[in-house]
Amino acid sequence: MWGTGFFKGLGFTLKQLKEPKVTYKYPDEPVIMPKRFRGIQHFEPDKCIVCNQCARICPTGCITLVGKPNPDPEKKGKVIDTYDINFEICILCDLCTEVCPTEAIVMSNNYELATYSRDNLLKDLKWLDNNNQNVREENH
Numbered sequence: 001m002w003g004t005g006f007f008k009g010l011g012f013t014l015k016q017l018k019e020p021k022v023t024y025k026y027p028d029e030p031v032i033m034p035k036r037f038r039g040i041q042h043f044e045p046d047k048c049i050v051c052n053q054c055a056r057i058c059p060t061g062c063i064t065l066v067g068k069p070n071p072d073p074e075k076k077g078k079v080i081d082t083y084d085i086n087f088e089i090c091i092l093c094d095l096c097t098e099v100c101p102t103e104a105i106v107m108s109n110n111y112e113l114a115t116y117s118r119d120n121l122l123k124d125l126k127w128l129d130n131n132n133q134n135v136r137e138e139n140h
């Protein structure tokens with residue numbers, strides 16, 4: 001027959017029904033990450049001066065970039081042509097954004113990278129530019 005342990009357990013379960021829920025309905029409802037969360041980068045091509053510092057400091061070598069001469073003859077320097085991050089090996093360490101002198105690359109609060117193909121984890125300039133939602137407040 002049922003012992004005291006059963007009723008003790010049942011009592012505990014019924015008590016928990018009244019407690020606030022601690023679970024999320026993910027993925028139906030996105031989880032809101034803390035302000036300082038290091039998520040997938042947002043890249044603004046217009047701000048990039050092709051200094052290469054982000055690629056140089058990256059500990060996993062996952063940034064590849066190519067610049068080209070500024071098409072405006074009045075202006076010196078280069079503009080960015082291609083900018084890719086390989087999220088197969090990016091560890092979201094934040095170093096690239098810390099060294100960027102113009103804040104062309106900043107962290108966001110986005111974390112959704114799940115995919116069926118590894119090829120989809122190579123994100124190009126356009127994708128990173130469009131990843132402009134949930135950029136950290138300090139970078140607005």
Ligand code: SF4
Nearest residue numbers: 058090091093094096
């Ligand atoms: S977050 Fe870290 S690993 Fe990822 S691209 Fe930037 S420097 Fe490289």
Ligand code: SF4
Nearest residue numbers: 048049051052054100
């Ligand atoms: S550090 Fe910033 S400005 Fe320099 S190449 Fe990287 S993104 Fe562009």
